[in-house]
Amino acid sequence: MKQARRHFLQTATTALLAVPLISFRAVEQQRRPLPALKPRALKKGDTIAITSPAGAIWDNRQTDLFVSILQNLGFKVKKGQTLSEHFGYFAGTDELRANELNAFFADPEVNAIFCAKGGWGCARLLPMLDFNSIAAHPKILMGFSDITSLLIAIQAKTGLVTYHGPVGNSGWNDFTMGYFKQVLMDARLVTFFPSGKTEDLPLVLTPGIVSGTLCGGNLSVLTGMMGSDYLPDWKNKILFLEDTGEEPYRIDRMLTQLKLCGVLQNLKGFVFGKCVKCMAEEPDKAFTFQQVLEQHIKPLGIPSFAGAMIGHIENKFTLPIGIEAQLDAEKGILTLLEAAVNG
Numbered sequence: 001m002k003q004a005r006r007h008f009l010q011t012a013t014t015a016l017l018a019v020p021l022i023s024f025r026a027v028e029q030q031r032r033p034l035p036a037l038k039p040r041a042l043k044k045g046d047t048i049a050i051t052s053p054a055g056a057i058w059d060n061r062q063t064d065l066f067v068s069i070l071q072n073l074g075f076k077v078k079k080g081q082t083l084s085e086h087f088g089y090f091a092g093t094d095e096l097r098a099n100e101l102n103a104f105f106a107d108p109e110v111n112a113i114f115c116a117k118g119g120w121g122c123a124r125l126l127p128m129l130d131f132n133s134i135a136a137h138p139k140i141l142m143g144f145s146d147i148t149s150l151l152i153a154i155q156a157k158t159g160l161v162t163y164h165g166p167v168g169n170s171g172w173n174d175f176t177m178g179y180f181k182q183v184l185m186d187a188r189l190v191t192f193f194p195s196g197k198t199e200d201l202p203l204v205l206t207p208g209i210v211s212g213t214l215c216g217g218n219l220s221v222l223t224g225m226m227g228s229d230y231l232p233d234w235k236n237k238i239l240f241l242e243d244t245g246e247e248p249y250r251i252d253r254m255l256t257q258l259k260l261c262g263v264l265q266n267l268k269g270f271v272f273g274k275c276v277k278c279m280a281e282e283p284d285k286a287f288t289f290q291q292v293l294e295q296h297i298k299p300l301g302i303p304s305f306a307g308a309m310i311g312h313i314e315n316k317f318t319l320p321i322g323i324e325a326q327l328d329a330e331k332g333i334l335t336l337l338e339a340a341v342n343g
């Protein structure tokens with residue numbers, strides 16, 4: 001009897017130990033990089049669908065202006081139901097927003113999907129996305145801020161290259177428009193330069209030149225995804241980040257979380273764009289934003305700089321996620337090593 005009980009306990013213990021190992025291996029397998037799946041480049045006459053997968057739109061004039069901008073570029077526009085829906089602070093229920101995104105990917109008339117605004121709510125949609133359908137209908141998806149969770153999850157799950165760029169209520173000025181056209185319409189090997197203004201000169205953290213795969217977005221949104229299976233393998237990545245309205249101690253806390261999760265240690269390069277309104281309320285009792293970056297990023301010993309034209313700013317890059325690029329930290333530039341779309 002004792003021998004039978006001992007055999008049972010040994011068998012049960014072995015089985016219990018195997019469960020986390022199997023789960024861990026499954027997650028690791030999901031995170032292996034997939035081959036880059038590039039959508040077709042945009043051309044005049046294509047149809048762009050506008051959706052709001054996060055926050056509600058309270059001023060219809062923003063939508064009308066965005067439609068006019070796209071039409072003046074020569075595109076047709078298909079407006080989603082989410083542009084006029086209100087469910088608390090969301091542009092409709094989770095189901096409505098997820099179904100609209102899935103439908104736009106599956107719609108043969110739609111060539112690209114642009115987001116009207118950020119806010120909050122995209123991460124709530126991830127379990128409802130049809131990743132198989134998205135992979136079967138590759139097309140451009142662009143946005144930033146809260147859209148980060150969609151961009152990173154879709155790229156990690158399908159290999160589809162996604163685009164961290166302007167949304168509908170961004171400033172579509174010459175600088176922003178120029179990079180949008182070069183990346184998504186002209187399929188160029190783009191070099192992303194500082195704007196030339198004194199306030200946009202790069203802050204070099206660690207000089208050097210390195211190549212890797214671009215990935216990134218909003219720091220707050222990214223840290224909110226930690227622990228999920230919607231994230232990529234961080235090896236060989238050049239991570240770019242941005243944020244707004246976060247005091248230095250919060251940036252410190254979030255970068256610490258990325259370190260504890262093993263993200264920072266695996267990177268090949270690092271770029272922080274702009275952190276808008278990120279001053280401490282009591283500066284005499286706090287680190288500066290620059291000091292926080294130096295504490296977390298310099299010890300990594302990888303090429304890194306801050307101040308790129310990424311974030312909640314008027315002049316904005318369109319950066320592809322999942323494309324190979326070269327980072328020159330001393331000059332503060334990024335250069336695509338391959339086209340971000342199929343010409």
